[in-house]
Amino acid sequence: MSVKLENYNGKYKIVSLALNSEVRDDLLSDNIDFLYISENAIRLYPEDIVISEDEKVIAKLRNAHNYDVYELWENGRLSEYYDDSSMDNYFFVTAKCNSNCIMCPSPDISRQRGGNTSVNTLIEIAKHIPADAPHLTITGGEPFMMGPDIFRFFEFLRDKFEDTEFLLLTNGRIFAIDSYVQRFIEKAPNNSIIAIPIHGSTHATHDMITQADGSFDQTISGIKKLLKAGIHIEIRLVVSKLNEKDIPNIAHMITEEFLEVDYVSIMAMEMTGSARVNSNKVWIPYKDAALAAEKAALILMEKGIDVKLYNFPLCAVKKEFWTLCEKSISPDKVRFGETCEKCKMRKACGGIFAGTISLEKGELRAIV
Ligand code: SF4
Structure with a gap:
């Protein structure tokens, strides 16, 4: 899966996905970059910055999985690298x-x-x-x-x-x-x-x-x-x-x-x-x-x-x-x-x- 996050203009990063607060807290304790996908926003952690409120993108990412891994590029392109539900990574x-x-x-x-x-x-x-x-x-x-x-x-x-x-x-x-x-x-x-x-x-x-x-x-x-x-x-x-x-x-x-x-x-x-x-x-x-x-x-x-x-x-x-x-x-x-x-x-x-x-x-x- 690949989507665009319109408000991101930071550096290239590897990020995990958290779709609920338990996984968010787990990833916070791992001290790695990740995106928390809530009902109405995509937040970049550990900074806790909103980088998209696009409903379509949020809906798409909510169909992904906790602990999936993405590459987040400087232009806001988010592309899947690891699918936690797949044996084909x-x-x-x-x-x-x-x-x-x-x-x-x-x-x-x-x-x-x-x-x-x-x-x-x-x-x-x-x-x-x-x-x-x-x-x-x-x-x-x-x-x-x-x-x-x-x-x-x-x-x-x-x-x-x-x-x-x-x-x-x-x-x-x-x-x-x-x-x-x-x-x-x-x-x-x-x-x-x-x-x-x-x-x-x-x-x-x-x-x-x-x-x-x-x-x-x-x-x-x-x-x-x-x-x-x-x-x-x-x-x-x-x-x-x-x-x-x-x-x-x-x-x-x-x-x-x-x-x-x-x-x-x-x-x-x-x-x-x-x-x-x-x-x-x-x-x-x-x-x-x-x-x-x-x-x-x-x-x-x-x-x-x-x-x-x-x-x-x-x-x-x-x-x-x-x-x-x-x-x-x-x-x-x-x-x-x-x-x-x-x-x-x-x-x-x-x-x-x-x-x-x-x-x-x-x-x-x-x-x-
Ligand atoms: S490729 Fe051949 S064996 Fe496979 S589903 Fe099609 S017809 Fe059947």
Whole structure:
């Protein structure tokens, strides 16, 4: 949610929301900036200044939740960062990346020149998030493009969030360097899992997809070192036209070299950014992607490795694999076709990405 507070002309701030006096008093004791939304005014605390009496904005914010976290910009724009009712919250560290994956859902320009969130801002946001948040993701771009300062952020998270599950999305290349593995062990929150993609079973395929020479060796070396150190790992396989035939080979490689992984997620693409620009090179129909995913899932499951299928509509996947399918697309991005209205699996299905629906050529089939 994003709204404008007409009387605000102060500095950029991170603020929590209080919708009742109990939460207001709780946040006052935490000594952080927050907005108290009463019936007829929005007050900025701890200063206790009225910054809006706009009835429409008040009504909108009263539909938000206590302890939600917002960025309040100098021009009065208030944009949501953390939704206390959602399991889908994330810290966005940087848009930059040291790989340049051909099917990345972000555009080239943001990976090359995108902005960072400073470590102090990330820590300030984390100060506002309740310590009992069940799940938080740390993502980019490539979060480690921030450099070693990221460990100051991890240290803060480790000290504040004792039970929160953290999912760190990274290409894993940095963990080829021993000192990064060591510092991660020392500073990471207790309940962390690192999700790392493998795009091919060979240098040739993986590095062709990442468009980064040497990335296969670095990622494989990083995963080995992390597993040896007892870090929890999710391996991600993104199925495209470029690796469709190689996906079962990657599964074999995982069973031979990385049996200790927590689980493997096999994913259909989100066709925005570079993926959209390169769609003639990377797009394959859901049915073909699902076939590759199913073959790989069998290979992994036969060796006792847990598998999840992300971003696949149920009608593209054989029924016997439905129990592996997750509702993985966030609510603001998920779409369904007209045919879905007649589908008896509509409630259980995760749908498809908004950015992908125009490429789906009549594949969705209502299950009746
Ligand atoms: S028809 Fe629609 S709701 Fe049914 S399985 Fe396919 S995508 Fe899901």
